[in-house]
Amino acid sequence: QLQLVESGGGLVQPGGSLRLSCAASGFTLDYYAIGWFRQAPGKGREGVSCISSSGGSTNYADSVKGRFTISRDNAKNTVYLQMNSLKPEDTAVYYCAAKGLGPMCAMTSLPYNYWGQGTQVTVSS
Numbered sequence: 001q002l003q004l005v006e007s008g009g010g011l012v013q014p015g016g017s018l019r020l021s022c023a024a025s026g027f028t029l030d031y032y033a034i035g036w037f038r039q040a041p042g043k044g045r046e047g048v049s050c051i052s053s054s055g056g057s058t059n060y061a062d063s064v065k066g067r068f069t070i071s072r073d074n075a076k077n078t079v080y081l082q083m084n085s086l087k088p089e090d091t092a093v094y095y096c097a098a099k100g101l102g103p104m105c106a107m108t109s110l111p112y113n114y115w116g117q118g119t120q121v122t123v124s125s
Contacts, residue, residue, distance in 0.1 A: 001026050002027045003026055003114075004024055004098060006020060006022050006096050006117065007021045007023070008020040008021050009094060009120045010120075010121070010122070011123075011124065012086055013123070013125050014124075016123070017086065018086065019081070019082050019083070020036070020094055020096075021080055022078060023077060024077045027114075029053075029072070029074060029079065029098065031053050032053055032100055033102070033104060033106070034051050034072065034097065034098055034099070035047060035048075035049070035099065035106065035107065035112055036070065036081045036097075037094070038090075038095070039092055039093050040093075045109055047059075047109070048068065048094070049064065050106060051070045051105055052103050052105050057105065059107055063089075067085045068082065068084070069081070069084075070082075081096075086121075087123060088124060090123050091121060091124070092121060094120075095115055095116055095118045097113075101113075
């Protein structure tokens with residue numbers, strides 16, 4: 001069964017850091033571009049960051065540029081999202097998704113084929 005599993009979420013104070021992981025099972029991520037999305041209560045899902053299948057190209061939402069870093073370790077079949085200088089407005093459920101068609105990633109959700117179940121990130125003092 002093809003599955004993506006996110007982990008690493010939790011409660012953190014403003015200014016703190018978290019590293020989210022997105023691990024694949026049942027398939028290899030080597031040929032998939034990966035996106036991270038988030039959804040806050042009462043809001044739509046938004047693209048946070050994405051990385052091409054090779055890892056050579058990345059994109060970030062303006063709201064997280066300079067604070068978040070996406071990376072991938074294909075040997076571990078895992079993609080990471082390092083989140084620094086977290087703000088209360090970063091509070092959301094974070095999802096990773098895999099896009100199988102073409103090497104380039106996208107910041108919109110429609111092109112993605114597989115989704116994880118999400119991990120909660122709460123930034124609060």
